[in-house]
Amino acid sequence: MKSFLSIFFLFVITSTVITQQPTATPRLYSSETLENMKRIQAAALESDQAYSWTAHLTNNIGPRLSGSKQILQAERYVADEMRKLGFEVKMQPVKVPHWERGTETGELTEFPGMATGTTQKIVLTALGGSVATPENGLTAEIVVVSSIEELNRLGADGVRGKIVLFNSKFDRLLAASGFGLQAYGQAVRQDKQDGIRPLVISHGANSPRTDRSRFHLEFDWVGTADPTPYLCVPTAIQCLGAMLPGGWPALISRNRAMTLSVRQLLCQQLQVALPCPDALIGSMATIPLPAGPATAASWQTALFERFRIEIPVIPWQNKRLIRISVQLYNSLANYESLAEALKILHAEEQQQSS
Numbered sequence: 001m002k003s004f005l006s007i008f009f010l011f012v013i014t015s016t017v018i019t020q021q022p023t024a025t026p027r028l029y030s031s032e033t034l035e036n037m038k039r040i041q042a043a044a045l046e047s048d049q050a051y052s053w054t055a056h057l058t059n060n061i062g063p064r065l066s067g068s069k070q071i072l073q074a075e076r077y078v079a080d081e082m083r084k085l086g087f088e089v090k091m092q093p094v095k096v097p098h099w100e101r102g103t104e105t106g107e108l109t110e111f112p113g114m115a116t117g118t119t120q121k122i123v124l125t126a127l128g129g130s131v132a133t134p135e136n137g138l139t140a141e142i143v144v145v146s147s148i149e150e151l152n153r154l155g156a157d158g159v160r161g162k163i164v165l166f167n168s169k170f171d172r173l174l175a176a177s178g179f180g181l182q183a184y185g186q187a188v189r190q191d192k193q194d195g196i197r198p199l200v201i202s203h204g205a206n207s208p209r210t211d212r213s214r215f216h217l218e219f220d221w222v223g224t225a226d227p228t229p230y231l232c233v234p235t236a237i238q239c240l241g242a243m244l245p246g247g248w249p250a251l252i253s254r255n256r257a258m259t260l261s262v263r264q265l266l267c268q269q270l271q272v273a274l275p276c277p278d279a280l281i282g283s284m285a286t287i288p289l290p291a292g293p294a295t296a297a298s299w300q301t302a303l304f305e306r307f308r309i310e311i312p313v314i315p316w317q318n319k320r321l322i323r324i325s326v327q328l329y330n331s332l333a334n335y336e337s338l339a340e341a342l343k344i345l346h347a348e349e350q351q352q353s354s
Contacts, residue, residue: 045235053081065128067098097197099129109139129197138163243328251328255283259326262335263287266324269339270346283327289313289320289342292349296320299345307341 029037044050057064057074064071079089106122114120143162145151151164193215204217244250260278263285267274272288289299299320300313314321322342324335 041231065099066096068100101126101128102132105137108142127196129195131195240328252283255326255328256281258330258332259283259285259324261332262324262326265335266322266339266342269343284323284325286314286321286323289322290346291319292346293353294320294345294349302345303338303341307337309338309341311338 056077061070061074061077064074075091079091082089104124104126106124108114108120108122111120141162142165143154143159144165144167145154146167151159151166193213196215196219198218204214204219207217209217240251241248244254246253259281263274263281266287270287270290272290275286275288296313296315300311303309303311303313312323314323324338
């Protein structure tokens with residue numbers, strides 16, 4: 001597994017004259033507290049106790065839906081473990097929404113070539129928080145679509161009273177682009193979306209954004225705000241600084257030099273001009289692709305599926321851009337493979353357009 005660390009320094013120089021004397025930054029923690037925090041961090045890095053607790057919660061207790069028996073067991077387990085550490089723990093009752101999974105069955109009752117008096121079993125799973133079907137279930141014609149656009153073309157009359165099946169490929173590229181749940185979001189009735197909640201905690205549950213519906217805020221990016229990356233920053237900085245004899249200055253110099261070389265290589269291969277001077281480049285660079293009819297998403301998918309290269313291809317003002325980000329684990333050979341793949345895609349696009 002690769003670890004990534006990006007550090008951004010923003011220096012702002014201003015000529016504004018301030019007449020008031022600046023106040024000293026208040027000390028939030030005493031020296032003793034800071035030393036204790038360092039000792040706790042050091043002990044945590046030496047111990048696998050956190051993994052042990054997590055393993056018990058996930059493997060032994062299992063999925064912990066709101067209001068379920070598993071979440072109650074998890075609460076008791078956490079309380080008991082904290083008491084073992086010497087904490088005083090008090091449990092308080094609280095009311096939460098509770099969704100129970102019923103019996104989930106599905107079958108095809110009529111289809112071409114079926115034997116008389118038979119059905120075809122379908123394996124399905126209801127998403128947590130889903131609205132239940134009537135007691136006797138639902139029987140209706142199935143409409144198969146492969147995209148949201150295809151569904152929209154059918155219109156309301158084309159799907160009313162029918163079961164819509166999305167026969168769509170949801171690969172990791174689509175999910176990484178933020179559209180992994182797009183089909184589900186469009187399929188759920190607008191008047192029911194307020195009552196549908198994710199199976200797990202979502203970043204969107206407490207988001208102040210108003211430009212998107214609560215439904216999309218919660219479903220488009222599920223998970224919890226994990227503080228682990230922040231706690232790992234000091235160790236990551238230390239680790240990267242020890243990878244080359246010259247420390248961080250050598251690492252920065254090496255990455256920038258390769259970025260400049262790769263940028264030159266790609267621009268020459270694609271026959272496009274350098275978009276900005278070398279002085280503006282660090283260890284990342286954005287390069288415009290030649291004009292063409294294909295979308296940025298189709299290029300990104302082709303790079304991954306055909307050449308096994310994963311790199312952002314970004315649409316911007318009717319243009320397509322690629323972004324390279326150089327780090328110590330990248331070699332020039334990696335980018336030479338990218339340059340060759342881009343050359344092939346561009347040649348194919350030109351041939352199709354002619």
